[in-house]
Amino acid sequence: MMKLWEGTIPLLAEEGWRDSLIEDGAPGWSARRYCSADLLLRLRPIGLALRATPSALSLRSAHPPLLCEEGHKFHDVAATFINGTKIAEDIKREVASELENLKHRGIQPGLAVVLVGDDAASSAYVNMKAKTCEQLGFYSRKLMMPSSLSTDQLLCEVRKLNQDDAIDGILVQLPLPKHVNKHAILESVDPQKDVDGFHSANVGSLVLGHETLVACTPLGVMEVLRRSGVKIEGANAIVLGRSDDVGKPQAILLMHANATVTICHSKTRNLPDVVRQADIVVAAIGKTAMVTRDWVKPGAVVIDVGTNKVSDRAEVQRLFGDDPTRWKDFEKRGYIWVGDVDERGVKEVASMMTPVPGGVGPMTIATLMKNTLKAARTRRAV
Numbered sequence: 001m002m003k004l005w006e007g008t009i010p011l012l013a014e015e016g017w018r019d020s021l022i023e024d025g026a027p028g029w030s031a032r033r034y035c036s037a038d039l040l041l042r043l044r045p046i047g048l049a050l051r052a053t054p055s056a057l058s059l060r061s062a063h064p065p066l067l068c069e070e071g072h073k074f075h076d077v078a079a080t081f082i083n084g085t086k087i088a089e090d091i092k093r094e095v096a097s098e099l100e101n102l103k104h105r106g107i108q109p110g111l112a113v114v115l116v117g118d119d120a121a122s123s124a125y126v127n128m129k130a131k132t133c134e135q136l137g138f139y140s141r142k143l144m145m146p147s148s149l150s151t152d153q154l155l156c157e158v159r160k161l162n163q164d165d166a167i168d169g170i171l172v173q174l175p176l177p178k179h180v181n182k183h184a185i186l187e188s189v190d191p192q193k194d195v196d197g198f199h200s201a202n203v204g205s206l207v208l209g210h211e212t213l214v215a216c217t218p219l220g221v222m223e224v225l226r227r228s229g230v231k232i233e234g235a236n237a238i239v240l241g242r243s244d245d246v247g248k249p250q251a252i253l254l255m256h257a258n259a260t261v262t263i264c265h266s267k268t269r270n271l272p273d274v275v276r277q278a279d280i281v282v283a284a285i286g287k288t289a290m291v292t293r294d295w296v297k298p299g300a301v302v303i304d305v306g307t308n309k310v311s312d313r314a315e316v317q318r319l320f321g322d323d324p325t326r327w328k329d330f331e332k333r334g335y336i337w338v339g340d341v342d343e344r345g346v347k348e349v350a351s352m353m354t355p356v357p358g359g360v361g362p363m364t365i366a367t368l369m370k371n372t373l374k375a376a377r378t379r380r381a382v
């Protein structure tokens with residue numbers, strides 16, 4: 001595991017190392033980041049984290065000690081996996097505690113989730129959202145509509161929820177059947193109850209930097225970064241993917257947090273070279289294990305938003321070798337969820353990364369709960 005030290009780095013090194021250190025723009029010896037082809041030294045807000053690749057290990061033994069202070073040693077570490085499940089639990093606990101306080105004042109915020117059709121995955125998501133709602137202390141309402149429902153009929157249901165005083169948040173589960181006008185439906189949700197943050201009024205407010213309801217997944221990514229101590233300000237952030245629900249709002253949120261943001265997509269030229277500039281990579285492009293080790297700058301933080309179903313044995317073998325956990329999952333279900341990042345390779349170069357599953361996924365429901373509470377507080381002025 002990553003080992004952290006307090007304070008600045010007293011560094012004893014060969015000339016070449018010093019030059020790299022200075023080139024990296026760090027004043028004196030207290031480098032924030034020091035990187036060569038072989039070795040990365042990183043200062044975190046709470047201290048210094050070291051990461052050495054195998055070639056640096058032999059270099060280290062040729063020049064011991066590279067760090068001179070007693071007790072400062074190199075540790076060969078893989079990326080820290082960010083535990084999204086744990087962060088999501090923390091957030092849900094915070095929301096539950098706030099709900100408890102509101103309950104004492106006779107207030108119970110409510111969320112309505114609307115499912116049209118009987119898609120198994122959507123149905124499972126909706127059930128999970130409703131169940132989490134109840135566990136935390138929200139009032140929860142689940143509307144199950146037949147797939148034959150017309151746009152007008154669904155509009156009518158949404159309008160009823162807009163008028164319903166027990167409902168603070170409305171979520172219409174996507175995707176909708178093809179014959180339903182998705183845009184019309186999303187725009188029909190009262191922006192104050194739009195816990196998905198998909199309404200154009202909320203997207204506009206986000207762009208302008210006004211306090212508003214923001215899409216759950218990118219909001220979850222920001223929570224993951226902040227609660228993991230990642231310094232966003234001044235960082236080069238790459239968002240891979242330009243979707244309305246993730247890529248675009250993600251880029252705006254990172255920009256508001258003072259990152260320098262580049263949005264990349266399938267038509268970006270020299271994509272690996274561009275991604276390699278990033279201190280923070282958010283992969284939301286929907287292509288299985290697309291981001292490979294050679295795309296990632298040593299020490300970068302990699303957030304994987306992808307959830308791709310892999311049901312091909314050869315593909316599982318290629319991506320995970322004999323990893324018993326993956327194979328157990330695969331044998332049980334006949335498929336596994338794989339992100340947009342090649343986890344096995346990238347963990348060798350990244351400093352932190354989110355796993356799939358157990359990274360961004362659980363965060364989405366937690367931020368939905370947070371949004372519902374926020375919507376209730378705004379609408380009820382409590």
Ligand code: GUN
Nearest residue numbers: 171172173174175196216
């Ligand atoms: N389907 C998959 N993810 C989402 C989401 O975040 N919101 C809605 N409304 N539908 C989804």
